[in-house]
Structures are given as C-alpha cells and as structure tokens.
Amino acid sequence: MTDQSLPRPELKKRGLPKINPVYVLLVALILAIIVMNPAFGEPTGYMNFLKRAAALAILSGGALYVIVSGGFDLSVGSIMTLTVIGSSMLASNDPNSTYWIIPLMLGIGMVIGLVNGLVVSYLKVPSLIATLGMMITLNGVAFTWSGGAPRGYLPDTFRFFGRNNITDIPLIGLLPIAVICLAAFGAILWWGMHRTNFGRLLHAVGDNPQAARLAGVPVQRVRISAFVVSALTAVLAGVILGGRAGVSVDIGSGYELQAITAAVIGGAQLLGGRGSVPAAIAGALALEAIFTLLNLLGLAQPVRLVVQGLILIGAVALATSQRKRAGR
Amino acid sequence: MKKTFTTLAIFGLLSGTTFAQAPNFDDPAEFEKQREQLTATFNGPADQPYLQYAGDEMVDTSEFQKEGPWTVCFSNAGVNNPWRVVGYTNMTEEAKLHPEIGTFTHVDAEGSDDKQIADIDDLLAGGDCDALIVSPNSTAALTPAVEKACAAGLPVIVFDRGVTTDCPVTFVHPVGGYGFGIQAAEHIIANVPEGGNVLMLRILPGVDVLETRASGARNMFAEAGLTVLGEEFTDGDNAKTKSIVEDYLQRGNIDAVWMDAGATAVAAVEAFEDQGFDVPVVTGEDQQDYLQKWRDLGFKGIAPTYPTYQWRTALIAAVNTLKGEPVPGPEWVLPQPAITEDVLDEYINENMPPLHYAMCGCEDMPNYPEAWGGSE
Numbered sequence: 286m287t288d289q290s291l292p293r294p295e296l297k298k299r300g301l302p303k304i305n306p307v308y309v310l311l312v313a314l315i316l317a318i319i320v321m322n323p324a325f326g327e328p329t330g331y332m333n334f335l336k337r338a339a340a341l342a343i344l345s346g347g348a349l350y351v352i353v354s355g356g357f358d359l360s361v362g363s364i365m366t367l368t369v370i371g372s373s374m375l376a377s378n379d380p381n382s383t384y385w386i387i388p389l390m391l392g393i394g395m396v397i398g399l400v401n402g403l404v405v406s407y408l409k410v411p412s413l414i415a416t417l418g419m420m421i422t423l424n425g426v427a428f429t430w431s432g433g434a435p436r437g438y439l440p441d442t443f444r445f446f447g448r449n450n451i452t453d454i455p456l457i458g459l460l461p462i463a464v465i466c467l468a469a470f471g472a473i474l475w476w477g478m479h480r481t482n483f484g485r486l487l488h489a490v491g492d493n494p495q496a497a498r499l500a501g502v503p504v505q506r507v508r509i510s511a512f513v514v515s516a517l518t519a520v521l522a523g524v525i526l527g528g529r530a531g532v533s534v535d536i537g538s539g540y541e542l543q544a545i546t547a548a549v550i551g552g553a554q555l556l557g558g559r560g561s562v563p564a565a566i567a568g569a570l571a572l573e574a575i576f577t578l579l580n581l582l583g584l585a586q587p588v589r590l591v592v593q594g595l596i597l598i599g600a601v602a603l604a605t606s607q608r609k610r611a612g613r
Numbered sequence: 614m615k616k617t618f619t620t621l622a623i624f625g626l627l628s629g630t631t632f633a634q635a636p637n638f639d640d641p642a643e644f645e646k647q648r649e650q651l652t653a654t655f656n657g658p659a660d661q662p663y664l665q666y667a668g669d670e671m672v673d674t675s676e677f678q679k680e681g682p683w684t685v686c687f688s689n690a691g692v693n694n695p696w697r698v699v700g701y702t703n704m705t706e707e708a709k710l711h712p713e714i715g716t717f718t719h720v721d722a723e724g725s726d727d728k729q730i731a732d733i734d735d736l737l738a739g740g741d742c743d744a745l746i747v748s749p750n751s752t753a754a755l756t757p758a759v760e761k762a763c764a765a766g767l768p769v770i771v772f773d774r775g776v777t778t779d780c781p782v783t784f785v786h787p788v789g790g791y792g793f794g795i796q797a798a799e800h801i802i803a804n805v806p807e808g809g810n811v812l813m814l815r816i817l818p819g820v821d822v823l824e825t826r827a828s829g830a831r832n833m834f835a836e837a838g839l840t841v842l843g844e845e846f847t848d849g850d851n852a853k854t855k856s857i858v859e860d861y862l863q864r865g866n867i868d869a870v871w872m873d874a875g876a877t878a879v880a881a882v883e884a885f886e887d888q889g890f891d892v893p894v895v896t897g898e899d900q901q902d903y904l905q906k907w908r909d910l911g912f913k914g915i916a917p918t919y920p921t922y923q924w925r926t927a928l929i930a931a932v933n934t935l936k937g938e939p940v941p942g943p944e945w946v947l948p949q950p951a952i953t954e955d956v957l958d959e960y961i962n963e964n965m966p967p968l969h970y971a972m973c974g975c976e977d978m979p980n981y982p983e984a985w986g987g988s989e
Contacts, residue, residue: 322863330863333888337856434695436966436986438902448887530852530880532968534694580860586846 306603307551307567314574321581328458332450336461338573340365340447340526343467344540345547345569346474346562347518352548353478354511355491355557356412360401361519361544363423364394365537368523370427373437373532383442390520397423398516402509420541428534435532447528463525467566470521475562477514487511491557547572549601572597638824639832647791647829655948656941662948663922663974664929666941672782677768678937679743682715685931686742688732690750690774691724694849695876695900695968699975700773700924702985706978707925711932718742726754733758737765744931747781748773752821768934772927774822782934783942785927787920787949790825794873796917796951797896798830801869802837804894804913809868812861813844814854814881816874822919826873834871842867851880858884869894875916876968878903882910899952902967904960916952916960922974923947964988 319326325334344361351358368390375389376382397419404415446466450459478484486507489497498504519537526536551568553560575596579589650667657665685708692701701719708717720736722729729750736742745767749755756776762769763780772785801811811834815827827844834841842861847854854877861867862884870881875898882903885892892912897903899918907914926947933940952960952971960971965987975981982988 324863329888333859337859428693432692432698434698434966434968434986436968438967448883450887526852530850530855531883533849533851533877536850536852576856577860580857581864583843583864586844 305552305561305564305567307564307571310550311567311571311574314571314578318574318578318581321578325577332457332459332461332464334573334577335467335570336447336450336463336529338570339461339463339467340522340529341540341543341547341573342566342569343470343474343518343525344522344544345551345565346471347515347522348541348544349474349548349551349553349560349562349565350478350487350511350514351412352545352553352555353491353557353560354487354508355494356405356508356511357416357545358401358512358515359413359416359541360397360419360423361515361522362537362539362541363420363427364397364516364519365523365526365540366535367393367423367427367430367537368520369439369527369532369536370431370435370534372443372524372527373435373439374430375437376440376443377437378440380440380442383440383445386443387524390524391517394516394520395513398513399509401516402512405512406505406508424535424538431534435534437532439527439532443524444528444531447525447530463529466521466525470518471562471566474514474518478560478562483507483510488558491554491559493558543572544569546597550597638821639828640825643789643825644791644795644829644832647789648795650788650946651792651795651949661974661977662920662950663925665948667788667946667948668941670942671939672942673939674768674782674934675937677744677782677934679935681713681935683713683743683935684716684718684741685714685744685746685928685935686718686736687720687746687928688729688736688748689719689721690729690748691722693724696874696898696919696921696970699970699973699985700921703921703973703975703978704924704928706975706980706984707928709980710978711928713932713935716741722750724750726750729755730758733762737762737767742767744768744770744935746770746772746927746931747776748927749776750774752776768931770927770930770934772923772930774820779943781943783930783940783945785923785930785945785947787918787923787947789949790822791829792949793822793917793919794826794829795833796949797826797871797915798833800896800913800915800951800953801871801894802833802839805839805868807838808840810840810842810866811869811871812842812858812867813871814857814873814877815844815846816849816876817846823873830871830873839869847877849874849876851877854880855884855887859888862888862890867893870896872896872898874898874919875900875903879906882906882912886910899960899971900967901962901965901969901971904952904957904971905963905967908957908961914954914957916971918950918952918970918972920947920949920972920974921970922972925974962987 324330372386375386401416401419404410405412447463450461452459454460486502489502490504490507494504547568548565550571551564575593579592655665655667692698708714720732722732745762747759752775756778759776760778760780769781771781775784845857858881872878878897879902882892882895892910894913897916899916930940
C-alpha cells in the first residue's frame with residue numbers, strides 16, 4: 286500500500302513533484318481529527334477507524350478494476366447484502382459453518398461477476414444498466430431468501446473477521462483482524478493492478494478499447510475478469526461488514542456509490558484508463574475520515590450531509606484540475 | 614447523492630432547526646393521554662391482549678353484516694422489516710382460524726405510497742372485497758384512498774399507522790408513539806443521575822409514530838435535567854449505528870442510549886463491548902436478539918413494545934364487522950406493555966429466530982412456532 290500509481294512519463298518531463306491530492310486530503314483530515322480528539326492519535330483510536338473503514342476500502346480497491354476498465358459496477362452493494370443475508374440464513378447459528386459458507390459465497394460472487402461481465406461484453410448492455418439490473422435482481426433475491434427477516438444469525442466464527450482484535454501487541458497495542466484483511470487484500474489488489482500484465486491490459490482497455498483490440502488485447506476477457514474481481518471483493522467486504530455489524534436486511538445499500546466515490550477521490554478516471562489501488566483505498570479512508578470529522582465537530586446531521594457533499598465535489602474538482610494541468 | 618441534495622433543500626427550508634421541532638409531533642394533550650393509557654386498565658380478556666381495548670366506546674357494524682364466505686382484502690404498506698414480517702405472519706395465521714373467510718387477498722405496496730394508492734384502486738375496481746384492511750404507508754398520502762374505499766360502501770379497518778379521516782369502522786393501534794418514548798425515557802431517567810448524557814438514536818425523520826416517540830422522550834429528558842448528546846438517524850442500519858455510537862464514545866461519556874425502535878439496539882451494545890466500555894442503559898424493543906443480549910450482559914435494559922399482535926386484532930376487527938358484531942371504535946386502542954427486567958425471561962425464547970418480536974401474542978396459535986420460523 287505504499288507504492289504510487291503507474292508511472293506517468295509526462296509528469297517526469299515537467300519535473301514537477303506530483304503527489305496524488307488524495308494523500309494530502311487524507312493527512313489533512315487525520316490531522317484535523319487528531320486536533321479535535323487527541324485520542325484518535327492513540328492506537329485504539331486509529332485502529333478502530335481502520336477497522337470501520339476496512340470494508341469500504343477493500344470494496345473500493347475492487348471497484349477500481351471495473352472503473353479502470355471503463356465501466357461501473359453498481360451491483361457490489363447488493364452482493365454485500367446477499368453475502369450477509371445468505372450467510373446468516375445458511376449458518377443457522379452453527380459456528381462450524383463458516384468454513385464452507387465463505388468459499389460458497391465467493392463462488393456465488395464469482396458467478397455474479399461472470400454474468401455481469403458477459404452481459405456487458407457480449408450483450409453490449411452498458412455496464413451502468415447491466416449492473417443496475419443485477420443490483421435490483423440481487424436485492425430481490427436476498428429479500429426473497431430472507432422473507433424480509435433473516436432467520437439465522439452470523440456465528441462468532443464468521444464475525445471474527447470483522448469484529449475481533451488481536452490484543453497485547455507491542456507498540457500498537459491492538460490489531461483488528463479487519464485491518465489485517467485490509468492490508469492483505471489491498472496488497473493483492475495492488476499487485477494485480479500495478480504489477481501484472483492483466484493490470485496493464487485493464488488500463489489499455491479502459492483507455493482506448495479500440496486501440497487495445499487492434500493491438501491484440503482480448504478486450505472481452507479482460508472486462509469480464511474486472512467484473513469478477515469486483516464481485517469477489519464485494520463478497521469479502523460483505524464478510525467484514527457483516528462481521529462488524531451483524532445482520533441487517535439492507536446492510537450493503539449505498540456502498541456501491543461510496544466505493545465509486547472513493548475511487549474517484551483517489552483520482553481514478555471515470556471513463557477508464559487511469560486509477561491506482563492505494564489511492565482508491567486512501568480515497569475510502571478519506572471518505573470515512575470526513576464522516577468521523579464531521580461527527581466530531583458535532584454538527585447536526587443535515588449540516589453534515591451538506592458539508593460532506595461539498596467536500597466530495599471539491600476533492601474531485603481539485604483532482605480533475607490537477608490532472609488537466611498535468612496534461613491529461 | 615440524492616440524499617445530499619434533498620437534505621440541502623430541507624436544510625434551506627428549515628434553516629438550521631431540527632426536523633423534530635415541527636409542532637404537530639409535539640402535542641402535550643396527546644402526550645398526557647398516552648401516558649395515562651400506559652397504566653390504564655384495559656377491557657377484554659387478560660390473557661389475550663390482542664382482544665383488549667381502552668375505554669368502552671363501541672361502533673355499531675350491523676349495516677355491514679354479511680353471510681360468508683367472505684373475501685377479506687388487505688392493503689399492506691410492506692413487509693420490509695422483521696417487525697412487519699412477524700406481524701404479517703400473525704395476520705395470515707389468524708385468517709386461518711376463521712372458516713367464514715373464503716379468500717384472504719394480500720397486496721404488498723413495498724413501502725411506496727403510489728403503489729398502495731394504486732393497489733387500493735385495483736382492489737375496489739375488482740369488486741370482490743367484502744372488507745378492506747389498510748396498513749397505511751404514510752398518513753397524508755393514503756387518506757384520500759381510504760376515503761374512496763369508504764365511499765364505495767366497504768367496511769374499512771385501518772391499523773398500525775393512521776389516516777386523517779374517521780370514515781373507517783375503526784383504527785386499531787397500541788397506545789402510540791408517545792407511549793413508546795415515555796417508557797424508554799422513564800427507564801433512563803430512573804437509572805441515570807441528573808446531568809447524565811443520553812444519546813438518542815432514531816431510524817429516520819418524518820414518520821408520525823417515530824417522531825412522537827422522540828419528541829415525548831426529548832421533553833422528558835429536558836425536564837429531568839439530562840443532557841441529550843445528539844439525535845442521530847441510523848436508517849435502521851447496524852453498521853451505521855455502531856459507527857455513530859463509537860464516534861460519540863470518542864467524544865466523551867455516554868450514560869444511556871435511547872432508541873425510537875430497537876432493531877439496531879444490539880449494534881449499539883456491541884459498540885460499547887468492542888471498545889471495552891461497560892454497557893450503560895440501552896433501550897431496545899422486543900426483538901429476541903436484544904432481549905438475549907440484555908440478559909447475557911446484564912446491563913440496565915428495557916424493551917418498550919409496539920406489539921405485533923395488533924396485526925391479529927385488525928383481522929379480528931374485520932371479521933367482527935362482517936358478522937355485524939360491535940367493535941371497539943372509532944379507535945381500538947390496544948395495551949402497549951414494556952418488557953422489564955423482572956419479566957425478561959418470560960419473553961426470551963431461544964428457539965425463535967433472533968429477529969422475532971416477542972410481543973406477538975401468537976403463542977396460542979396452531980402453527981406456532983414453525984410459521985414464525987421457530988422450532989419446538
């Protein structure tokens with residue numbers, strides 16, 4: 286999670302030290318939070334913050350794959366809901382069920398991602414519509430499955446990933462399992478995006494699909510893989526969120542837009558071709574930091590939403606203008 | 614983003630005042646009436662709370678008397694949360710107990726005013742209904758639809774949330790929102806020293822039965838000298854609830870969490886647990902997961918209820934109307950007990966699903982507990 290995005294030759298040419306504004310924003314927000322509440326600077330404070338942000342951060346890393354390839358995935362929130370509700374229905378309070386439920390859910394996620402990708406690639410349905418349809422369908426499936434009231438409960442073995450902490454660690458005191466998951470999945474997503482041929486193909490497809498096709502890139506397969514990655518991270522995010530919070534009937538709703546927002550704050554280009562996993566994760570952390578800061582300021586909820594909206598617009602406007610100056 | 618813009622608009626209109634200060638949800642007379650009804654004696658059989666009623670006003674229904682088999686139609690606001698799922702099961706099971714009901718037609722509005730208005734139109738146009746039960750999605754929007762059904766000559770029974778017309782045969786509901794807020798607030802006031810800090814968690818603004826829960830409690834906290842740290846909307850979402858409580862915990866001490874509905878109470882309790890704090894007073898509702906958490910951790914809990922047995926009552930009211938028997942009205946006010954520590958164990962049933970609502974009045978029904986997802 287320490288590396289920056291793909292090398293950008295044009296930046297080197299100008300010789301400007303470029304830092305993605307999202308990191309500046311994140312540091313500024315965190316400093317502001319620490320000023321407001323010094324306890325945040327202690328391990329318990331920031332570890333709990335990371336624990337809370339883990340689900341969204343992982344999700345944003347996965348959403349970035351689809352965004353970089355030039356699409357949207359609106360179905361991820363409903364995949365999270367389906368993961369939580371489906372797991373609770375299947376578990377029926379049996380702590381031993383976790384070991385087969387999570388792989389099963391990943392399998393279901395993979396199928397959903399494949400369907401998304403196939404519909405977008407071969408039926409030529411715009412990804413916005415295809416995944417919107419998937420979102421509605423999956424919400425319906427989750428609702429039918431649970432009948433509006435999930436009858437099971439997530440066993441503690443399942444909730445382990447989102448809820449438990451390793452305590453008594455020297456220096457940092459406690460380390461939530463969710464933060465370990467975030468580091469591990471974040472690293473895998475970073476590796477896949479920035480250190481493999483697949484990642485380069487993703488950028489090529491998103492930047493100019495026509496050129497990529499002529500250059501021999503299997504455009505359809507790359508796109509489909511992006512949707513599969515996105516769906517799989519949504520399942521993982523669902524496991525962590527369900528672990529953190531327990532069962533709710535619409536637990537994942539709204540996460541699809543937050544993930545896209547986080548990626549965009551992180552400087553991802555919405556029509557594809559550009560984006561960085563660490564920056565998307567930083568975007569997710571910044572988003573959570575905004576929520577926390579506004580709460581610490583003690584603003585009434587309506588005011589908080591207004592400020593939050595303005596900050597989002599401002600951050601993206603800033604990122605866009607910097608990109609223009611950088612010649613893209 | 615839609616939410617942000619809506620809020621911007623609302624914010625502009627209210628210019629900084631909070632939603633809940635709208636005067637129609639803060640009615641001292643209604644508050645007092647409900648406070649008295651909480652402890653009043655109800656008529657009817659003591660062991661069947663769904664048949665009990667406050668006062669002795671009855672409505673003559675002889676004009677609606679009809680030979681069976683009847684078609685009873687039900688326009689439902691939705692089955693989009695566990696409380697409504699339990700209630701709807703109560704109602705369908707009750708329908709099975711009445712052989713005179715030939716057909717029980719259920720139309721689900723899925724939480725949409727527009728759909729419910731269209732549903733009622735369709736039911737009226739179909740011409741098959743002998744009686745119409747309505748659980749309105751929202752008060753103002755559904756009033757004309759209910760009036761239209763009355764004008765068609767149908768006996769109409771409204772329950773749960775109200776409408777602003779008195780044309781229905783009766784309006785079945787428990788004591789009410791103020792009552793719920795009062796029970797939770799009284800428990801907090803009794804267990805938190807003066808000057809203590811209360812965090813108020815609410816589902817969403819603008820619903821009458823929820824607004825009155827909040828306004829009643831807010832006034833009582835002010836009177837008792839407790840500090841309200843904030844009123845936050847959780848959208849009924851566990852994750853959001855947990856984050857909100859954690860944020861407030863970072864800012865300072867919380868002596869009590871007051872809830873306008875208990876579905877997310879366990880998430881609030883977990884926020885204290887996971888941060889290593891003692892769980893203070895957290896009010897909830899009669900949902901099994903909360904009752905069990907309360908027992909297991911032994912904090913000072915209380916579960917005010919909005920009993921799901923009212924779903925049975927609504928159907929019974931329709932049946933009695935079609936039989937031409939008098940029914941309590943124009944409002945059939947049901948008792949609204951709170952589950953307190955001394956009766957907690959009676960309401961815990963490990964064999965029921967965690968999101969089951971204990972005050973269902975359904976234990977005497979033939980298909981209990983399987984129909985509610987429980988096991989023997």
